[in-house]
Amino acid sequence: MSSSSTSSTPVVVYQDKATFSCSNCSTVVALQDELISKAFSGRDGRGYLMHSATNVKHEKKEDRALLTGVHTVADVSCIGCNARLGWYYYKASDQSQKYKEGKYLLERERLIKENKWRLDE
Numbered sequence: 001m002s003s004s005s006t007s008s009t010p011v012v013v014y015q016d017k018a019t020f021s022c023s024n025c026s027t028v029v030a031l032q033d034e035l036i037s038k039a040f041s042g043r044d045g046r047g048y049l050m051h052s053a054t055n056v057k058h059e060k061k062e063d064r065a066l067l068t069g070v071h072t073v074a075d076v077s078c079i080g081c082n083a084r085l086g087w088y089y090y091k092a093s094d095q096s097q098k099y100k101e102g103k104y105l106l107e108r109e110r111l112i113k114e115n116k117w118r119l120d121e
């Protein structure tokens, strides 16, 4: 363990990958390859279920009653601008919802889709 603390958090950048970025500050927050489902509900509208997210920080863990039962979640925010982007599923109480554990729910409204793939012109 290192005792030195860094003042700035390194920002992960993906070259030539399609990504989702924070709509507020354009920090890359997820790879589109990590998308599991678009058919989820966020707090403010549609949500994307993601295998992983990057450049996000986890807020306090809490139990929250969602449409699909009680889940232990933590809000996640953008490290670039602190905007709340969605939440992380630590635990699901309902057996049928266990597949969400360890996954992220990102609010579609907070994301910009950036497609780095090039098409021939």
Ligand SMILES: [Zn+2]
Residues within 6 Å of the ligand: 022, 023, 024, 025, 026, 027, 078, 079, 080, 081, 082, 083
């Ligand atoms: Zn941001």
